[in-house]
Amino acid sequence: MSYNNIAQLPPGFKIIRDENSEAYSDEFFVNMGPQHPSTHGALRLAIRMDGETIVELVPHHGYIHRGMEKQAESMSYLQYIPMSDRQDYLTAIQNNLGVVLAYEKGMNIGVPEKAEYIRVMLSELGRIASHLVFFGCFGGDLGGQTCLLFGFKEREMVHDILEEVTGSRLTTNFFRPGGSRFDVPDTFIPRVKAFLTHMESTMKDYERFLSKNVIVRERSIGIGILTKEDAIAYGCSGPVLRASGVNFDVRRNNPYSIYSQLEFDVPLAYNGDCYDRYNVRIAEIHESMKILRQCIEKFPAEGPWRSKEKPVKLNPGRYYSEIETAKGLYGTYVVASSGDKPYRIHTRGPSFPHIGALNKMVQGLTVSDLVTVMATLDPVIPEIDR
Amino acid sequence: MGIINFAPKILDPIPGGKYVVNAVDYVVNWARANSIWPLTYGTSCCAIEMMSSSMARYDIARFGSEVFRASPRQADLFILAGTITRRMAPAIQMLWEQMPGPKYVLAMGACTISGGPFIYDNYAVVRGAQNILPVDVFVPGCPPRPEALFHGLLTLRDKILHETCRNPWEEGYPEDVSRKDRYREAAKTWAELEKIKDEEMAEAREKFKAENPDYKSAFKPARMVKETFPEVGRPEAAVPATGELSQAEIFNRIKEKFPSASVQGIDPEAKTEDGQSLLENTLAKASSDSPVEITLDVKDYLAATKFVKEDPAFKMDYLIDVTAIDYPDHFELITQLRSLELGHKVFFCIPLKKDESVPEEKRSTSLLATVPSITGLYPAANIKEREVYDMFGIDFTGHNDLRRIFLDKDFVGYPLRKDFTHPDMIKRPV
Numbered sequence: 001m002s003y004n005n006i007a008q009l010p011p012g013f014k015i016i017r018d019e020n021s022e023a024y025s026d027e028f029f030v031n032m033g034p035q036h037p038s039t040h041g042a043l044r045l046a047i048r049m050d051g052e053t054i055v056e057l058v059p060h061h062g063y064i065h066r067g068m069e070k071q072a073e074s075m076s077y078l079q080y081i082p083m084s085d086r087q088d089y090l091t092a093i094q095n096n097l098g099v100v101l102a103y104e105k106g107m108n109i110g111v112p113e114k115a116e117y118i119r120v121m122l123s124e125l126g127r128i129a130s131h132l133v134f135f136g137c138f139g140g141d142l143g144g145q146t147c148l149l150f151g152f153k154e155r156e157m158v159h160d161i162l163e164e165v166t167g168s169r170l171t172t173n174f175f176r177p178g179g180s181r182f183d184v185p186d187t188f189i190p191r192v193k194a195f196l197t198h199m200e201s202t203m204k205d206y207e208r209f210l211s212k213n214v215i216v217r218e219r220s221i222g223i224g225i226l227t228k229e230d231a232i233a234y235g236c237s238g239p240v241l242r243a244s245g246v247n248f249d250v251r252r253n254n255p256y257s258i259y260s261q262l263e264f265d266v267p268l269a270y271n272g273d274c275y276d277r278y279n280v281r282i283a284e285i286h287e288s289m290k291i292l293r294q295c296i297e298k299f300p301a302e303g304p305w306r307s308k309e310k311p312v313k314l315n316p317g318r319y320y321s322e323i324e325t326a327k328g329l330y331g332t333y334v335v336a337s338s339g340d341k342p343y344r345i346h347t348r349g350p351s352f353p354h355i356g357a358l359n360k361m362v363q364g365l366t367v368s369d370l371v372t373v374m375a376t377l378d379p380v381i382p383e384i385d386r
Numbered sequence: 387m388g389i390i391n392f393a394p395k396i397l398d399p400i401p402g403g404k405y406v407v408n409a410v411d412y413v414v415n416w417a418r419a420n421s422i423w424p425l426t427y428g429t430s431c432c433a434i435e436m437m438s439s440s441m442a443r444y445d446i447a448r449f450g451s452e453v454f455r456a457s458p459r460q461a462d463l464f465i466l467a468g469t470i471t472r473r474m475a476p477a478i479q480m481l482w483e484q485m486p487g488p489k490y491v492l493a494m495g496a497c498t499i500s501g502g503p504f505i506y507d508n509y510a511v512v513r514g515a516q517n518i519l520p521v522d523v524f525v526p527g528c529p530p531r532p533e534a535l536f537h538g539l540l541t542l543r544d545k546i547l548h549e550t551c552r553n554p555w556e557e558g559y560p561e562d563v564s565r566k567d568r569y570r571e572a573a574k575t576w577a578e579l580e581k582i583k584d585e586e587m588a589e590a591r592e593k594f595k596a597e598n599p600d601y602k603s604a605f606k607p608a609r610m611v612k613e614t615f616p617e618v619g620r621p622e623a624a625v626p627a628t629g630e631l632s633q634a635e636i637f638n639r640i641k642e643k644f645p646s647a648s649v650q651g652i653d654p655e656a657k658t659e660d661g662q663s664l665l666e667n668t669l670a671k672a673s674s675d676s677p678v679e680i681t682l683d684v685k686d687y688l689a690a691t692k693f694v695k696e697d698p699a700f701k702m703d704y705l706i707d708v709t710a711i712d713y714p715d716h717f718e719l720i721t722q723l724r725s726l727e728l729g730h731k732v733f734f735c736i737p738l739k740k741d742e743s744v745p746e747e748k749r750s751t752s753l754l755a756t757v758p759s760i761t762g763l764y765p766a767a768n769i770k771e772r773e774v775y776d777m778f779g780i781d782f783t784g785h786n787d788l789r790r791i792f793l794d795k796d797f798v799g800y801p802l803r804k805d806f807t808h809p810d811m812i813k814r815p816v
Contacts (some may be wrong), residue, residue, distance in 0.1 A: 062792035067510040089431040152441035235766030304610035307618035348707040
């Protein structure tokens with residue numbers, strides 16, 4: 001069946017094709033999700049197929065829309081920090097940082113040096129944990145379920161560290177304006193050291209395991225290409241943007257915390273295909289380890305770990321903070337009026353634009369390639385829907 | 387179940403028949419309890435803990451449940467991992483209906499028990515899985531640790547092991563004592579046990595008091611010791627990179643082109659205490675780390691966006707976000723742009739007057755403001771503008787796909803307006 005009028009198509013679909021052309025005779029629609037292991041959560045994709053080829057794809061959001069922004073209006077500022085945990089739960093600790101940085105602008109307070117190191121170290125640990133989940137899911141989505149076991153193995157070590165410091169494995173709720181909830185225990189630095197030593201040797205295994213694997217290369221090189229222009233136009237960020245050859249990292253371009261004092265590279269790739277996105281993330285794990293090693297060297301043993309405690313109440317105004325999470329640019333926009341509740345809090349999640357660009361990337365591919373592309377975009381759906 | 391349902395009725399009256407029924411029960415339950423196949427389903431945080439529990443360290447295979455099935459037709463157990471929203475609920479019910487019996491439901495996490503963190507002021511979340519499905523086991527936690535999930539699984543196992551093909555609801559059957567009497571007896575025993583427990587506790591408390599007359603409850607964990615902390619000032623803004631425009635330059639250039647431009651929240655005539663212009667002061671303090679918002683007229687919005695995108699000194703090629711704020715008499719549309727190459731940011735703030743001509747009773751369900759769409763300049767604005775349309779009810783002219791994005795197409799009202807009401811919203815107690 002073919003369509004020559006946009007009104008005949010289901011909502012969202014736009015391509016109108018020639019009725020008389022023979023090539024388009026096999027059109028049908030496939031529904032993927034909201035319960036599907038490869039959509040990484042409750043996302044529904046309506047796919048228009050021509051035989052085995054994807055003609056067009058329309059993502060349907062909102063299956064995990066929880067009204068966080070509405071709730072934020074009746075919460076105190078502190079009560080909103082746990083909400084940010086539940087957005088991108090793979091690196092909850094980084095989301096905490098994003099929210100807290102915006103609050104600090106509104107409260108006009110700074111952070112002592114030790115607290116900055118704690119923040120950076122935990123953020124980088126979170127980034128490694130998130131990229132390990134990506135590693136597992138990428139392998140798993142390609143059919144190699146063993147990768148999931150590998151990725152989650154080292155991730156548990158990160159979670160041990162996070163649990164010891166914050167008291168929680170996943171939803172950390174740790175940072176506060178002016179520092180953090182607690183000081184880190186004495187065992188923190190030795191544990192991170194041990195983790196890095198372990199990770200160094202395992203990373204070699206990982207790369208041997210997937211990067212050079214013939215099946216992985218065949219299924220990801222040249223698949224799901226996102227050009228540099230498209231990546232910028234669709235507002236992609238993080239590893240997805242960098243894999244398309246755009247040298248942009250908030251840690252480098254607008255350094256927050258103490259990232260300006262640390263040496264690290266921004267891994268880049270230029271083809272913008274699935275293999276490049278995979279490689280950029282693997283290189284980022286190495287860079288995070290480099291940052292962690294520098295932090296261990298410079299970590300101040302003495303000194304205050306937070307600034308003077310103040311009631312969390314923002315001066316009236318509008319504050320915006322942005323950080324680089326494992327997925328990309330995470331912006332927090334706070335509108336503060338007089339009173340101890342925010343007038344409005346808005347989150348700019350990195351995964352949302354990535355799904356917006358998905359249609360552009362998968363046209364002309366097959367459904368099995370769509371699964372690969374979805375895995376390398378590494379979206380977290382609750383962060384999109386909020 | 388089929389024929390097995392009739393077996394107890396036929397076999398139980400026969401001498402020795404009860405043992406046959408018990409044996410069949412035992413074998414069937416043993417098989418079922420030791421290989422529960424869960425459905426691969428997860429919406430949010432709990433799903434990650436569910437995944438963790440099936441991985442190497444926690445290893446759900448020890449309990450015979452490692453076979454996660456992606457199709458409901460092959461699964462016995464529905465682990466409800468993650469928040470259930472109103473939009474997802476029909477899909478969940480459909481999945482449950484597609485599962486073959488006997489099927490079990492395990493509600494994992496606070497959200498599926500009561501709505502968890504999303505109880506108050508929420509229009510989107512179902513408060514507890516029991517409202518839509520029969521739940522067998524609840525596992526509390528936010529999210530529950532893998533060990534907690536295993537405890538839930540073992541509880542479910544116990545439940546399955548005590549199942550029977552006899553009909554438990556038929557009174558007086560198979561024993562002669564009626565169900566009512568059995569219940570009364572159990573309640574009596576329970577009350578006696580509670581009484582004994584209370585007495586023992588009181589005794590122990592008195593004994594402890596007698597032994598430690600000076601005891602005061604003064605539990606203080608080491609980490610919670612009150613320390614004094616210094617006041618720390620904010621760090622200085624980073625030095626702008628080459629080619630980066632300062633916020634003052636940005637504002638002046640836009641003001642030159644569009645005379646209606648002003649800085650949000652700043653009166654251009656106002657003076658500070660020491661006689662300087664407040665506007666200049668604010669612009670000097672602002673940096674690309676904390677930019678000012680430039681207020682523009684709606685009619686200049688599209689032209690200004692086009693200007694900053696194409697001007698070689700600006701090169702605003704990247705759209706960060708489009709969002710809005712609701713005030714009693716107007717909306718403010720916030721468009722955040724940045725230049726990836728040069729590093730500066732421009733935040734536009736467009737006040738949109740609410741349409742006065744809409745009658746009072748229709749205000750909550752109708753679009754109250756109109757603004758030109760910038761999807762032609764920034765394709766990224768497509769989804770962002772749909773979100774603003776969905777949440778605030780602001781119309782974008784020139785947007786070719788303006789549909790609701792997060793809510794159902796027949797949802798009534800626009801949630802992020804301050805006067806939004808929903809019949810299922812519970813107000814947060816103060």
